[in-house]
Structure formats: structure tokens, C-alpha cells
Amino acid sequence: MKMIDFSNRLTLASIWCIVLFSFVSLSASALSHILIIIPIFLSLCLLYKNGEKIKFTKSMIFLGVMIFFCVLSVLFAPDIDNKFKQASKVKYFLLGLLGVFAYRNLFKVFKREQAKTMFNVFLVLIAIGNIAGIHALFDGFHYLRWKGASDGSRAAGMYGMAITYGYGIEYIVILLTGLAVNFWSKLDQLVNKKLFVFAMITCYLGMYFSYTRGALLAFVISIPFLFILTKKKLFKVSMVAGLILVISLTTLVFSISDGNKSFGDNRFLLSAQNKSNLIRISIYETVWEAFKEKPFTGWGYRNFEKNSFEIKRRHNIDYADFGGHAHNNYLEILAGSGIFAFLSLLAFLTYWWREVWARADDLTIILIPFLVSFLFSGLFQNTITDGENMFVIMFIYTVSQGISKKQKIFL
Numbered sequence: 060m061k062m063i064d065f066s067n068r069l070t071l072a073s074i075w076c077i078v079l080f081s082f083v084s085l086s087a088s089a090l091s092h093i094l095i096i097i098p099i100f101l102s103l104c105l106l107y108k109n110g111e112k113i114k115f116t117k118s119m120i121f122l123g124v125m126i127f128f129c130v131l132s133v134l135f136a137p138d139i140d141n142k143f144k145q146a147s148k149v150k151y152f153l154l155g156l157l158g159v160f161a162y163r164n165l166f167k168v169f170k171r172e173q174a175k176t177m178f179n180v181f182l183v184l185i186a187i188g189n190i191a192g193i194h195a196l197f198d199g200f201h202y203l204r205w206k207g208a209s210d211g212s213r214a215a216g217m218y219g220m221a222i223t224y225g226y227g228i229e230y231i232v233i234l235l236t237g238l239a240v241n242f243w244s245k246l247d248q249l250v251n252k253k254l255f256v257f258a259m260i261t262c263y264l265g266m267y268f269s270y271t272r273g274a275l276l277a278f279v280i281s282i283p284f285l286f287i288l289t290k291k292k293l294f295k296v297s298m299v300a301g302l303i304l305v306i307s308l309t310t311l312v313f314s315i316s317d318g319n320k321s322f323g324d325n326r327f328l329l330s331a332q333n334k335s336n337l338i339r340i341s342i343y344e345t346v347w348e349a350f351k352e353k354p355f356t357g358w359g360y361r362n363f364e365k366n367s368f369e370i371k372r373r374h375n376i377d378y379a380d381f382g383g384h385a386h387n388n389y390l391e392i393l394a395g396s397g398i399f400a401f402l403s404l405l406a407f408l409t410y411w412w413r414e415v416w417a418r419a420d421d422l423t424i425i426l427i428p429f430l431v432s433f434l435f436s437g438l439f440q441n442t443i444t445d446g447e448n449m450f451v452i453m454f455i456y457t458v459s460q461g462i463s464k465k466q467k468i469f470l
Contacts, residue, residue, distance in 0.1 A: 063164060066101040069094050070165040071173070073158075077454050078181045081447075082188050082227065083217050088450045092154050098161035099154070106160070116460060118410035119156055125392070125403035126152050129360040132396035136359030138366070148361055151446070155453030162461025171248065178250045182258035185231065189261035192216035192224065193268050214268035218447060225271025226440050227448050230455075232266050233281050233432045235259045237425050240285050270326040273439030279304065281432040288424050339386050339439075341378045342367065346390040348374045350398075357397035361444050384444065388437030391444060404443075408434060411456065418464050426459060 076091035106113050115123070126149050133139055133146045188203070192215050195201035195208040203217065213221035216228060238246060239259065246252055266274060283297040308328070315321065315330035329335065349358055349370050358366050367382035385391035393401040412434075415426045433442075433452065442448040 062101055063105060066098040066105075066161060067165045067168060070098040070158075070161045073098070073161075074165075074454075075177065077450060078177045079184065081450050081454070082185045082231075085446050085450075088447075091450065091454075092150060095154055095158050095161060098164075099157045102160040102164055103157075105164075113160070116410070116414055118407050118414055118456075119159065119460065121403050121406040121410060122152060122156050125396075125400050125407055126156070128400035128403060129392075129396045132357040132400065133359050133362070135356040136362055139359050139362055145359065145361065148444070151449040151453050155457050158457045159460040162457050163463070166462050166466060175249055179254060182250065182254050185228075186254075186258040186261045188217040189214075189228070189258075189265035192218075193261075193264055196268055213270045214265055216265055216269075221269050222271055222440065223442075223445055223447050225266065225269030225274045226277075226436055226442050227451060228262055228265045228269065229271070229274035229278050229436065230429060230432060230448075230451060232259070232262045233278055233285075233428050234425065235262060236282075237285050237428050241289050241424050242421070271440075272327055272329070273436055275327060276305070276439070277432045277436035280435050281428045284428040284431045287427060288419075338378045338381045341371070341376050341381070342383060342386055343390060344376050345371050345374070345382075346385050346387070346394040348376070349394040353397065355397045355399065357393070357395045357400065360395050360400075363391065363394040384441045386439065386441055388441055388443040391441045395444075411459070415459055420464060421467065422459065422462060426455070429455065 073091045073094035076088060076094060080087035080090070103113065129149050129152075130146045133142050136142075136145075139145050191201060191203040195204075196210075196212075196214045199208050199211065200206070201208055209215045209219045210221040214224070215221040216224040218224040218227070235255070236259070238249075239255070242249075246255060266278070279301055283294050283301055286294040286297060312321075312328055313331045315328075316332070317330060319330070319333070321327075321329040321333075345367050346363070349363060349366065352370075357363070361384075364382060364384045367384075368379070370376075371379045371382065385394055389401065389404065392404050412430055415423055415430060437443065442452065
């Protein structure tokens with residue numbers, strides 16, 4: 060009993076690190092990984108001691124398979140000197156996977172008041188970060204980071220890169236919107252409503268002023284799924300409206316012939332021929348050539364970016380001076396770790412969706428729009444190997460696997 064209590068205390072402390080630091084400091088967020096290691100070990104020991112089976116869901120199995128192929132890709136990459144250090148970067152996946160066992164023990168005794176305290180603290184911190192980032196955009200100086208704005212033309216919250224912040228804050232926006240739309244009458248059980256509204260407004264502003272096109276598009280695509288289980292007619296209407304909006308905006312940006320212009324000088328409506336878009340297309344072409352050269356082992360997990368310049372030059376791909384990661388979750392895994400890791404990723408995401416859907420409870424209503432957003436935004440940005448975003452994504456995954464179907468979010 061003392062062992063499980065100690066394990067739960069450490070697991071709770073690990074979650075607190077996510078609450079306190081996920082949108083504040085990447086290095087401080089790493090404490091959550093340090094603190095969860097012992098609870099993982101103790102949880103597995105207790106299962107073995109009690110003669111219980113270690114239960115893996117299908118999404119957990121395929122996540123484990125993907126991790127295996129990602130590590131294997133590092134071992135086969137000839138240009139990675141410190142293979143252990145590079146392979147250790149799968150820790151976001153691995154600790155998210157194994158952390159499920161620690162979370163399952165904690166959530167058996169987790170109190171609603173603890174969740175409410177955590178949620179309120181998180182909203183206070185994220186609101187402060189959003190406001191500071193927006194202020195830095197207009198003032199040019201970030202007073203919380205005590206340095207100049209990290210991006211002079213886009214808000215970045217407490218992050219160093221606006222695009223990372225834009226995708227990260229969009230995940231929070233869709234989660235908060237789902238809570239507001241579907242559980243407003245019950246929300247005071249989980250959070251202070253006035254604080255919730257204030258923080259949500261700052262999140263919306265942060266998302267907008269980050270000017271992250273892929274994140275905003277993912278949010279628009281996700282909106283109908285807020286109603287998929289609760290308001291079927293509204294789901295259908297919003298799907299049609301969203302489709303018309305996306306088609307209209309797509310037609311609009313393709314109608315702008317000058318690649319240096321946007322409609323109404325709005326960054327969200329840049330010409331389809333904009334240099335940023337063309338560079339991204341050139342990266343996608345580079346991924347394809349990289350895959351053809353190393354289809355099974357890839358170039359090494361998180362090692363495609365290092366090789367992208369040379370691959371571009373070798374295949375005479377445009378914008379040879381612009382390399383980088385794949386700007387796409389699926390293509391990043393394909394190029395870095397090969398076809399088997401890519402297929403494992405697809406299987407992991409498919410079964411995560413199916414497992415969330417099969418719950419048919421409050422958590423399903425909250426997480427389906429988030430999953431749509433994550434799956435769709437992954438077409439435009441590599442968030443799956445980005446530390447700041449991965450702390451949030453894998454935390455949500457671990458929670459979704461750790462809370463049993465019998466446990467209720469609301470009474």
C-alpha cells in the first residue's frame with residue numbers, strides 16, 4: 060500500500076509539471092519525465108507481484124512498434140555518431156506509452172477537487188503566457204522572458220518559435236471550445252467559469268496573432284466535430300458550412316497570381332504561389348526522394364532535417380538552400396524511420412481514434428475534436444517530434460488510456 064501511495068504521489072507531481080510548465084518552459088517540463096520513471100517501474104512491479112496481466116491496448120501496441128522502428132532507424136543511420144543520444148529522443152513516445160500504467164493507478168484515487176485545482180492553475184498560467192506573447196508582438200520586448208520578441212511579426216507566447224506556439228495553442232483552443240460548447244452547465248464542477256472564459260479568450264487571441272495558417276485551418280476543420288455526438292443536425296450543418304468556407308478560401312488564395320501578395324494583406328490569405336508554400340512543397344518532394352533512397356530504415360529518427368540539404372541538391376529540387384524537417388508528421392516519420400514506422404504511426408493513430416470513440420462518454424466528446432485537429436494539422440507541420448508540442452500531445456494520449464470507461468469527467 061505504501062508503494063502505491065508513493066507511486067501515485069510521484070505521478071501526481073509529474074502531472075503537475077505538465078500543468079505548470081507545458082506552455083512556460085520546455086526544460087522545466089522535462090521534470091515530468093524524470094518524475095514518472097519510478098511510478099512506471101513500481102506500477103509494473105505491482106502488476107507482476109499481484110499476478111496480473113500487463114494490459115496493452117492496440118494503440119499502445121502500435122505505438123510501441125513505431126518506437127522500435129524509430130530506434131532501429133537510428134542504429135542503421137551511418138551519419139549519427141551518438142546513437143544512444145539520438146535514440147533517446149523517442150522518450151516522448153516511450154514515457155507516454157509506459158506512463159499509462161502509472162496513470163491507471165493514480166486515476167483510481169484521483170479526486171475531482173485535485174483536477175479542478177490543476178485546471179484553474181493551468182488556465183492562469185496559459186493566460187499570462189498568451190498575454191505576454193501578444194504584448195511582445197506589439198511592444199517588441201517580452202517582459203516575462205526579459206528579451207526581445209522571438210518573432211517580430213507573430214505572437215509566440217512563452218515559446219521561442221511562433222509556429223510551435225501556434226499549433227500548440229490551437230490544441231488547447233479546440234479542447235476548451237469543446238468543454239464550453241458541450242458541458243457549459245456542468246463546467247463549474249471542473250473549473251472557475253470566469254477564469255475559464257478569460258483564459259479561453261486569450262487562447263483565441265494567441266492563436267490568431269500567431270498567424271499560423273495550418274493551425275487555424277485545423278481548428279476550422281475540427282469545429283463540426285464538437286457536435287458529432289451531441290448535436291447531430293448541427294454537426295451536419297457545420298460540416299457543410301465548413302466545407303463551403305474551406306473551398307471558398309482555397310479558391311481565393313489560388314486566384315491571387317502574385318506570390319508576394321495576400322488578400323487584404325492578411326497572412327492567413329497568402330497566395331498559393333507564396334514562397335513559403337513553394338518551399339514547403341519542395342520539402343515534400345525531398346521527403347519522397349529520401350524515402351526512395353532508404354525506404355525501410357529511413358535516414359534515422361529526427362535525422363532527415365540534417366540530410367535534407369544534400370538530398371535536395373542531389374535531386375535538383377527547388378530552393379536547395381532551404382532544408383529542414385518534413386513540415387508534416389506523417390512524412391517526417393516516413394523519411395526519418397522508414398515505411399514500417401510510418402505504417403505503425405498510422406495504425407497507432409487509427410486505434411487511438413477507435414478507442415476514444417468506443418468509450419462513448421464525456422472524454423469522447425472532448426477528445427474527438429482534438430484528434431481531428433491533431434490529425435489534420437499534422438499535414439502542415441511536424442509537431443510529432445517537437446518537444447513543446449509532444450509534452451501536450453502525449454499527456455493527452457496517456458490520460459485517454461489511463462482513465463477507465465467507468466470513471467466520469469462530470470457527475
